[in-house]
Amino acid sequence: AQSVTQLDSQVPVFEEAPVELRCNYSSSVSVYLFWYVQYPNQGLQLLLKYLSGSTLVKGINGFEAEFNKSQTSFHLRKPSVHISDTAEYFCAVSDFGGYQKVTFGIGTKLQVIP
Amino acid sequence: EPEVTQTPSHQVTQMGQEVILRCVPISNHLYFYWYRQILGQKVEFLVSFYNNEISEKSEIFDDQFSVERPDGSNFTLKIRSTKLEDSAMYFCASSGTGGREKLFFGSGTQLSVL
Numbered sequence: 001a002q003s004v005t006q007l008d009s010q011v012p013v014f015e016e017a018p019v020e021l022r023c024n025y026s027s028s029v030s031v032y033l034f035w036y037v038q039y040p041n042q043g044l045q046l047l048l049k050y051l052s053g054s055t056l057v058k059g060i061n062g063f064e065a066e067f068n069k070s071q072t073s074f075h076l077r078k079p080s081v082h083i084s085d086t087a088e089y090f091c092a093v094s095d096f097g098g099y100q101k102v103t104f105g106i107g108t109k110l111q112v113i114p
Numbered sequence: 115e116p117e118v119t120q121t122p123s124h125q126v127t128q129m130g131q132e133v134i135l136r137c138v139p140i141s142n143h144l145y146f147y148w149y150r151q152i153l154g155q156k157v158e159f160l161v162s163f164y165n166n167e168i169s170e171k172s173e174i175f176d177d178q179f180s181v182e183r184p185d186g187s188n189f190t191l192k193i194r195s196t197k198l199e200d201s202a203m204y205f206c207a208s209s210g211t212g213g214r215e216k217l218f219f220g221s222g223t224q225l226s227v228l
Contacts, residue, residue: 044219
């Protein structure tokens with residue numbers, strides 16, 4: 001079974017400051033990793049994903065994440081946040097199976113302060 | 115970008131009533147999913163559907179729940195006799211090749227059981 005732990009439920013950060021949202025996972029098999037974003041009153045949108053290859057993954061809106069297998073982490077970063085980044089961010093994992101479910105973390109609310 | 119469409123956006127029902135939540139996945143996708151998010155909690159997997167049958171389901175997906183792909187375009191979630199604890203945002207998702215590809219999520223149906 002897989003699980004995802006997002007260590008911070010809320011992260012306040014000033015506009016133009018850097019941010020890191022933390023995610024750790026556990027799984028007995030190799031996995032794919034994802035970050036999804038949910039803006040208020042909207043559905044989930046994929047920010048980025050790690051399937052294989054380079055451990056540094058770049059996504060939309062200037063976000064990036066680094067896969068660290070030894071630490072079983074997949075932290076999300078952005079060097080300079082904008083007000084429009086205020087949203088809830090979900091780390092997620094799925095195993096290598098063809099149609100296996102995606103397991104989500106509990107989410108981290110990013111609040112960008114002007 | 116192609117979209118997953120969900121209707122209705124809000125559904126209010128009385129406890130014990132049947133509800134059907136509707137989804138139109140992306141046309142060439144093969145894998146279909148339902149997730150739900152109870153207010154303040156994580157996004158939870160309910161069921162995955164492939165080749166006209168359920169491929170995996172969670173403990174939440176008991177006999178009160180069913181899914182159907184009645185024609186080539188719609189994918190429905192039926193709750194036979196709703197309970198108060200079924201109140202949640204229900205997300206439909208689809209993907210082309212399952213876990214290796216990103217899930218495309220709809221914007222959700224907010225179900226309120228009174």
